[in-house]
Amino acid sequence: MRDAFDLVIRGGTVLDGTGADPIEADVAVTDGRIAAVGKVSGRGAEEIDARDRLVTPGFVDVHTHYDGQVTWEQTLGPSSGHGVTTVVMGNCGVGFAPARAEQRDLLVRLMEGVEDIPGVVMTTGVPWNWETFPDYLDALDRRHTDIDFAAQVPHSPLRVYVMGQRGADLEPPTDADLNEMRRLTAEAVRAGALGVSTSRTMAHRFKTGELAPSVPTEDTEILALADGLRDAGTGVFQLVPNNELDPNTQFALLRRIAERSGRPVSFTFLQDPGWPGGWRDILRSLETARDDGHSIRGQVLARPVGALLGLELSLHPFALHPSFRPLRDLPLPDKVQAMRDPGLRRRLLAEQPEDPNPFFKFVISDHESLYVLGDPPNYHPAADDSISAKARRDGREPLEVIYEALLERDGHEILYRPMGNRDGDRFESAGRDMVPHDLTVLALGDGGAHYSTICDAAYPTYFLTHWVRDATADRRIELPQAIRMLTTQPAAAVDLGDRGVIRRGAKADLNVIDLDRLHLHAPHTTYDLPAGGRRLRQRADGYDATVVSGLVTYLGGEATGALPGRLVRGARRSSAAA
Structure with missing residues (x-):
């Protein structure tokens, strides 16, 4: 039967x-x-x-x-x-389409800086069998994977595709440029893009420190993308705000995008240490926008947003020091052996980080907020559990203890550096309101x-x-x-x-x-x-x-x-x- x-x-x-x-x-x-x-x-x-x-x-x-x-x-x-x-991919205004042949290297370098994907991985792995965004979707249509995937058209590649080197050099667009970005956004969405994305955060840079093309653009360019969604009659808009602006100014742009496009908008929603309590203003603004008929949601991570540091990873507290540069590409056992040399230890402890990318320096320079992640991993450590706090209780210099922690487990130790979604030394105070709110959505898995x-x-x-x-x-x-x-x-x-x-x-x-x-x-x-x-x-x-x-x-x-x-x-x- x-x-x-x-x-x-x-x-x-x-x-x-x-x-x-x-x-x-x-x-x-x-x-x-x-x-x-x-x-x-x-x-x-x-x-x-x-x-x-x-x-x-x-x-x-x-x-x-x-x-x-x-x-x-x-x-x-x-x-x-x-x-x-x-x-859903294609977030934060970065991706691989649209792209002319001569622009591929720029997009690789951009993804290397913003998303920490090694350039050699992309130059080896990405087939580049597309130019336009509809071409990219056609290429993806031939892929079979273990789960479903949807794509958004990213602003930075779109800007460079339309403006060429002027777009990469952060020049302002002409009216013709804005009209073309609008047209291509609508074309991508009609071809099957789920929406369009952009980023305004100053953390999004090339490894060499230059800002991603979308970051310093004027609001008129962002709204041209919103017009593309309106023209298509469908699609969503995703944005990473400029967290150097006050929360009300950040939200004003989100509201204008929703009004202009008539489409759902979502954004990276963090509890920023630069604006203590600003998350409350954002939640109130979300509720007001909903009452006025707009669909805007904050994307939240259900724990502190942070980086993982270690000798086997991209960054750690000594990764940008001059004396570490010769070790950067060595196999892990060779790094560990070199760092156990007393002379190198003295030099690294005496040096300061040097790098053109200020965000990388920001990530590694706060020695007070470093924790051993552990197994099972502890993403909610208390301030007293930091390596520096423990060092002071033992009467030792914190940086010396951090140095020793990196060498634990033959260099495999992972340190945790929480950066956002913390209220003082805790996340729970904001998390209890941000995470379960009906106008936020769990996301930011990256x-x-x-x-x-x-x-x-x-x-x-x-x-x-x-x-x-x-x-x-x-x-x-x-x-x-x-x-x-x-x-x-x-x-x-x-x-x-x-x-x-x-x-x-x-x-x-x-x-x-x-x-x-x-x-x-x-x-x-x-x-x-x-x-x-x-x-x-x-x-x-x-x-x-x-x-x-x-x-x-x-x-x-x-x-x-x-x-x-x-x-x-x-x-x-x-x-x-x-």
Whole structure:
């Protein structure tokens, strides 16, 4: 007898992604769609026993940078190892299209500076079989991966494509330039781009210190991109604000974009130490904008935003010192041996960092906010736990103890440098309001980028443990709401209404999770990028199965080899039956 369904997940605790209470049910799948939820009598060609397990929609991550990785490999990790089944890339105004042949090197150098992707990895891995953004989408259409992916058209490549060297040199655009950027934005969205993105943050620079082309542009250029969305009649707008401006000034531009485009807007929302309490002003502005009929959401990370430092990584407190430069490209054992030399130690401790990029110097220069990350990783350390605080309690110089910490575990030790989302020495005061707010969306995983400085793509696992299972009563987010925050909420923020929910007719992207066993391991370094490039990976236990378009892609944490992931072209209205 023919099986009634392709897949049946039996007897799990189903959280449908809407925030509704969980139910005990079976979930049946046929032709990549959910065919039934409830008591399913028909058999499946494949069955998964989900007793004592959670069954959730696949998670949606709206802030990634897999623009390059998707062209050279078929696994969009770390995201796909943490229950994520759809990612949105092309954020922060950087990417690889549109690009003329003579502009490719500039885009490689830009991604190297802004997103910490080694240049040799990109020159080896990116095939460049496109010029326009529609060409890029056509190239992506031929890619098969473990999860779905959607793309946004990035402002910096678009500016340089239209203006040539004038765009790279940060010259102001002409009216003709603005009209062409507007036209190409609409063209990209009509071809299937999910939206357009830009960045105004002064942290986004080439390694040599020059600002990314989008950063110093006038508001008129940003609004030309918004006009492109209005012309297309669809699409979303993503922006990284200039955090040197006061929160009200930052939000004024976001509001103008929403008014001009008539489309949803989202932005990187951090608790900036330069504006203590400014996050409250942003939340009030979000609520006012909603009341006035505009769709604006803040993208938040559910823990302090920070960098990972170490001898095996891109940055550490001595990485920019003159005496360290000859060691920079040595194998790790050789670095460790050299740094154990007393003479080199004295020179490094006496020197100051030298680099043209002020953001790199900012990251490594705050010795008071350095912590050993540990395993399991501790992303919420108290100020008294810093290496410097412990050194002073022992009557020692902090920098000497930091030097010794870098050499622990034969140089594999990872130090944690929190930079944003901290109120004094804590995150919880702002986090309790920012994270669960209806006008914020969990994001900022940055998968596919920052290969040797950040490993935040594991945030779904962290969120489900720190904020749900292991949370104290004063910060706990209830499980139905938490699953909604990982599924329907981010999907709705980018107009992907066909996923993020368990309902008949919805796309069959699913997770089977053993919440009691869910565990996030410490990041570790691998050398498996093109040209042997390094990256941080972070494993998780507790994901029994992940399903994409009805096919099981991960079982017991191991890849099955199924590659159902495809390019998602444009907005998707819900096809699920009510």
